[in-house]
Amino acid sequence: MSKVLVSDPIDQAGIDILTQVASVDVKTGLKPADLIEIIGEYDALMIRSGTRVTQEIIEAGTQLKIIGRAGVGVDNVDVPAATRRGIVVVNSPEGNTIAAAEHALAMMLSLSRHIPDANASVKRGEWDRKTFVGAEVYKKTLGVVGLGKIGSHVATVARAMGMKLLAYDPFISTERAEQIGCQLVDLDLLMQQADYITLHIPKTPETTHLINAKTLAKMKPTARIINCARGGIIDEAALAVAIKEGRIQGAALDVFESEPLGESDLRSLGKEIILTPHLGASTTEAQVNVAIDVAEQIRDVLLGLPARSAVNIPGLGPDVLETLKPYMQLAETLGNLVGQLAGGRVESLNVRLQGELATNKSQPLVVASLKGLLYQALRERVNYVNATIEAKERGIRVIETRDASARDYAGSLHLEATGTLGTHSVTGALLGDKEIHLTDVDGFPINVPPSKYMLFTLHRDMPGIIGKLGSLLGSFNVNIASMQVGRKIVRGDAVMALSIDDPLPDGILTEIVKVPGIRDAYTVTL
Numbered sequence: 088m089s090k091v092l093v094s095d096p097i098d099q100a101g102i103d104i105l106t107q108v109a110s111v112d113v114k115t116g117l118k119p120a121d122l123i124e125i126i127g128e129y130d131a132l133m134i135r136s137g138t139r140v141t142q143e144i145i146e147a148g149t150q151l152k153i154i155g156r157a158g159v160g161v162d163n164v165d166v167p168a169a170t171r172r173g174i175v176v177v178n179s180p181e182g183n184t185i186a187a188a189e190h191a192l193a194m195m196l197s198l199s200r201h202i203p204d205a206n207a208s209v210k211r212g213e214w215d216r217k218t219f220v221g222a223e224v225y226k227k228t229l230g231v232v233g234l235g236k237i238g239s240h241v242a243t244v245a246r247a248m249g250m251k252l253l254a255y256d257p258f259i260s261t262e263r264a265e266q267i268g269c270q271l272v273d274l275d276l277l278m279q280q281a282d283y284i285t286l287h288i289p290k291t292p293e294t295t296h297l298i299n300a301k302t303l304a305k306m307k308p309t310a311r312i313i314n315c316a317r318g319g320i321i322d323e324a325a326l327a328v329a330i331k332e333g334r335i336q337g338a339a340l341d342v343f344e345s346e347p348l349g350e351s352d353l354r355s356l357g358k359e360i361i362l363t364p365h366l367g368a369s370t371t372e373a374q375v376n377v378a379i380d381v382a383e384q385i386r387d388v389l390l391g392l393p394a395r396s397a398v399n400i401p402g403l404g405p406d407v408l409e410t411l412k413p414y415m416q417l418a419e420t421l422g423n424l425v426g427q428l429a430g431g432r433v434e435s436l437n438v439r440l441q442g443e444l445a446t447n448k449s450q451p452l453v454v455a456s457l458k459g460l461l462y463q464a465l466r467e468r469v470n471y472v473n474a475t476i477e478a479k480e481r482g483i484r485v486i487e488t489r490d491a492s493a494r495d496y497a498g499s500l501h502l503e504a505t506g507t508l509g510t511h512s513v514t515g516a517l518l519g520d521k522e523i524h525l526t527d528v529d530g531f532p533i534n535v536p537p538s539k540y541m542l543f544t545l546h547r548d549m550p551g552i553i554g555k556l557g558s559l560l561g562s563f564n565v566n567i568a569s570m571q572v573g574r575k576i577v578r579g580d581a582v583m584a585l586s587i588d589d590p591l592p593d594g595i596l597t598e599i600v601k602v603p604g605i606r607d608a609y610t611v612t613l
């Protein structure tokens with residue numbers, strides 16, 4: 088049975104899903120050294136933002152197949168290290184969107200009305216109605232940095248409260264921004280004009296200290312900034328100075344450069360700053376959502392199925408996966424088959440996506456083809472995560488083409504592998520939306536479902552050849568399950584595809600190519 092380690096607090100709904108397929112250990116608050124010591128036993132690791140999954144931990148996790156982040160940000164996981172090791176990293180892209188957006192909005196209103204300090208004052212026994220006079224957000228300008236899932240929801244609600252909206256996000260279109268009621272502007276203008284600025288971007292090398300002394304200096308002295316995205320996007324030292332010197336009105340932070348927040352100038356500031364301990368995703372609803380979302384993906388991966396929100400499998404989002412799922416096995420089978428036909432070292436793989444597969448969304452099929460191609464060399468060590476890197480490291484050139492006009496089948500896939508021993512090609516399609524069929528081998532039309540053991544011959548189409556091959560296989564006690572010949576012209580070159588019940592005995596290929604008219608023979612195990 089698989090073993091899963093849950094190293095941060097996760098809702099029971101997720102644990103219940105994991106226990107369907109694995110034994111689950113919940114061990115929170117582990118020190119890095121303790122995690123390194125035990126991670127080798129586990130097939131999956133489920134975390135939130137509390138566990139830092141470093142390269143060292145990934146390397147110690149020799150059995151790890153999946154790291155599941157029950158939340159959005161994966162900046163606490165060394166994703167490139169996981170990718171190199173073929174470990175799939177999944178998250179829950181939408182499970183806590185509303186929770187994080189509502190926290191940012193709560194921060195904005197709390198800042199405007201000094202709710203935390205007013206509350207503390209009343210609890211101390213005071214009744215101070217002067218100190219806590221606030222400001223309205225109505226008709227003020229909100230600058231949203233990062234108009235993704237959370238930023239969009241914040242913008243939508245803020246608009247309903249009568250705020251004017253500016254947004255900075257270099258990766259979204261003006262039309263999309265307008266749909267949400269935002270005017271897309273550059274960061275400088277947003278910093279200068281907004282009364283409230285809210286950050287909803289990932290932490291990347293480009294966004295680290297995006298808000299620094301220089302950018303803070305552009306803000307109005309009456310403006311406030313909110314960070315419920317990631318610590319480190321704001322330079323905390325510069326922010327503390329800007330607030331202390333009254334150069335901006337205030338800030339609300341849910342996330343910090345280092346968590347838990349240690350000694351910090353931010354702590355000594357007054358009602359102009361609100362600090363919460365990374366609570367953005369901490370609602371009952373969001374925790375159930377993310378726990379279920381990620382536990383289901385861990386369960387699927389442990390059962391050998393693809394994950395719907397893998398961050399290190401390019402292009403394989405949930406909607407794409409739904410349509411491509413039946414074709415992924417086809418691509419893998421064809422990759423495995425053409426690799427074995429090519430034999431030797433494969434130098435290039437040409438993947439032609441045909442018919443309805445001729446779209447940009449079919450890119451994962453190229454990855455699946457590579458996974459199949461590399462299976463003979465790497466066995467279970469190759470997967471959707473590392474297939475592209477492994478192919479690159481082996482110097483395999485991948486050429487991807489699309490042909491929407493190929494209409495023999497709704498969608499079909501043509502692979503051509505060139506290696507040190509020559510070039511071979513295979514085409515396949517799905518029948519009835521799920522049954523894999525080989526429809527062409529080396530340019531010869533056939534129509535056979537692939538089977539575990541197969542024999543392919545390239546021969547001259549002439550009387551008696553099938554009989555001779557059948558007798559030869561019989562003399563080696565090989566049972567033929569099915570056989571089909573593909574030819575272009577009568578008595579020209581032809582391909583024979585045989586499904587056989589057992590692996591071919593050693594030495595039989597040299598006997599097969601001695602049959603007059605048979606030029607080549609290939610065995611394949613799928």
Ligand SMILES: NC(=O)C1=CN([C@@H]2O[C@H](COP(=O)(O)OP(=O)(O)OC[C@H]3O[C@@H](n4cnc5c(N)ncnc54)[C@H](O)[C@@H]3O)[C@@H](O)[C@H]2O)C=CC1
Nearest residue numbers: 160187233234235236237256258287288289315316367368
């Ligand atoms: N405080 C908390 O507990 C939580 C924090 N988060 C954090 O909130 C952030 C946003 O999450 P989502 O909206 O779900 O992500 P998302 O991926 O839907 O949106 C992020 C947006 O940022 C934009 N972006 C990327 N780089 C940018 C740059 N250099 N400048 C401007 N825009 C840039 C992207 O185009 C995208 O539209 C993430 O950092 C996530 O980790 C998410 C959930 C809870």
Ligand SMILES: O=C(O)C(=O)COP(=O)(O)O
Nearest residue numbers: 135136137158159160368
């Ligand atoms: O989902 C995210 O990106 C978050 O920051 C939430 O973090 P958490 O799971 O509450 O530790």
